[in-house]
Amino acid sequence: MTRTLKVAVVGLGIGRNHIQNGYRTNTDRFEVAALCDLDASLLKAAGAEFGVERLETDxxxxVGMDDIDVIDICTPPATHKKMIIAALQAGKHVICEKPLVGSLADIDELLDAESRSSGHVMPIMQYRYNDGAQKAHHIIASGLAGRPLVATCEVHWLRGADYYEKDWRKSWSGALGGILMNQAIHANDLMFYLLGPVRSLFARTATRVNRVEVEDCAxxxxxxxCGALATTSATLGSVEALSRMRLCFENVTIETDSRPDFTADKAPWRFVPSSAAIGGKIDEALAGFTPPPSGFAGQMQDFHKAICNKTPLPLTLGDARQSLDFATAAYWSAKTxxxxxxxxxxxxxxYNGWQNAF
Ligand SMILES: NC(=O)c1ccc[n+]([C@@H]2O[C@H](COP(=O)([O-])OP(=O)(O)OC[C@H]3O[C@@H](n4cnc5c(N)ncnc54)[C@H](O)[C@@H]3O)[C@@H](O)[C@H]2O)c1
Structure with a gap:
């Protein structure tokens, strides 16, 4: 049964983008019915801008609002776990920004809390909803790409001292990690989405760009x-910001060079076939495929469909666990x-986290 879901957005940094790009583009599916932020002036301004009357700092x-169906948590990473558990205990559905939590133990606790609740949790990973990424996934899933061979992935962004004016971004306790947990997490998730699970890794990390606790290069x-080999490189010190990915399959090379990142409008993705015959089949497969809208709009649309149809969410705690498994292994590799x-x-x-180990 289709119905309008009432959402409360908590945290009005990226939370504002969720409203603008995720809910205002889907007004037949969602009503933003309440807002929450510790900063009362920010709250008042957002209430006026988005026409939302129920404004709370607590x-x-x-969590106690009976008519709210979904709590969308957009606060700093270290606050997520308690908030998600409180929402699930109240039977709410949860949408939560990345990184969800800071350890595999924490995510296993969330899986347990979700199993006892009528609510479900969807981590935000809106890069999967990029138009080109969706087409790449479609071509790979249809079997046309053939065997995956190698991949490279670069997340080369630029963050200066101003980015760290929000204190939580500097520290292990506030951000739970650096570039691996907060920026490259999207591209790494995209790699899992396109190539499947990871068998092993070797990682190096360093803090070389800004004077912060957490790593900013990896x-x-x-x-x-699947047998493919991948190399990822991430920094917050690239003078020109870009996100690049190149995937060599037996029958096609898939590549994007998106500036500043995969969310750029019209981010270019190229599909280079091994022959005219394969190219024809790829064109045919793409002609019959309509990707969902890009970014938050697409992810929220699929969330709504899954909740109304009682089918699995487009992204689950299992997907967030995969990201955390990767990060845990990477930090251990870097440490040892x-x-x-x-x-x-x-x-x-x-397993219980790495934040005190660096
Ligand atoms: N998906 C993406 O592309 C993307 C982009 C940016 C940030 N993020 C993630 O979103 C989250 C928030 O990041 P941000 O950059 O918007 O942070 P921010 O510091 O700019 O905004 C967070 C807001 O949350 C509020 N807040 C903090 N604790 C609160 C609490 N207990 N109750 C209510 N409000 C509270 C703060 O007052 C602030 O306004 C982080 O997890 C971050 O990694 C995701």
């Missing part, structure tokens, strides 16, 4: 379960100069 007031050599096999198990020294 999160628990939002380089990872990845072996995927060793190759790490995935999945990371509960008896691993970093």
């Amino acid at each position: 999160y628990l007031e939002i 380089s990872i050599s990845v072996e995927l379960e 100069y060793s190759a790490v096999a995935l999945p990371v198990l509960p008896d691993h020294p970093f």
Whole structure:
């Protein structure tokens, strides 16, 4: 049954973009019925701008609102876990920004809380909803691409001292991690989406761009379960910001060079076939495929469909767990100069987090 879901948005930094791009583009599916932020002036301004009357500085007031179906959490990473658990205990559905939480132990706690609730949790990973990424996924899933061979992925962005004026972004305790957890997490998730799970990795991390606690450069050599090999490189010190990905399959090379990142309007994705015959089949497959809208609009649209049809969410706690498994292995590898096999198990020294280890 289709109905309008009432949403409360909590945290009005990126939360404003969720409203503008995710809910205002889907007004037949969602009503933003309440807003919450610790900053009362920000709250008042957003209420006036988006025409929302119910404004709260206390999160628990939002959790107690009977008519709210979905709580969309857009606060800093270290606040997410408690908020998600409180929302699930109240039977609410949750949409939450990345990184969801800071350890595999935490995500396993969320999986347990979700299993006891009528609510479900969807992590935000809006890069999957890029037009080109959707087409790439369609071509790969249809079998046309053939065997995956190698991939490279660069997240080369620029962040100066002004980015760290929000104190939480500098520290392990506030951000839960640096570029691996907060920026490259999107591209890494896209790699899992297109190539499947990771078998092992070797990672190096460093803090070389800004004077902060968390890492702002990383380089990872990845072996995927499908047999393909990938290399990822991430920095917050690239004078020209770009996100680049290149995937070599037996029958097609897929590549994008998106500036500043994969969310850029008309981010270019190219599909280079091994022959005219394969090119024809790819053209045919894409002609019959309509990707969902890009970014938050598409992810929220699919969320709405899944909740109304009682089908699995487009992204789940399982997807967030995959990102955390990767990050846990990468931090352990960086710390110990060793190759790490995935999945990371509960008896691993970093299962409960790595934030005190650096
Ligand atoms: N998906 C993306 O592309 C994307 C982009 C940017 C940020 N993010 C993620 O979104 C989250 C927020 O990042 P941001 O850059 O918007 O941060 P921000 O600091 O700009 O905004 C966070 C807001 O949350 C409010 N807040 C903090 N604690 C609160 C609480 N307990 N109750 C109510 N409000 C509270 C703050 O007052 C602030 O206005 C982070 O997890 C970040 O990694 C995702």
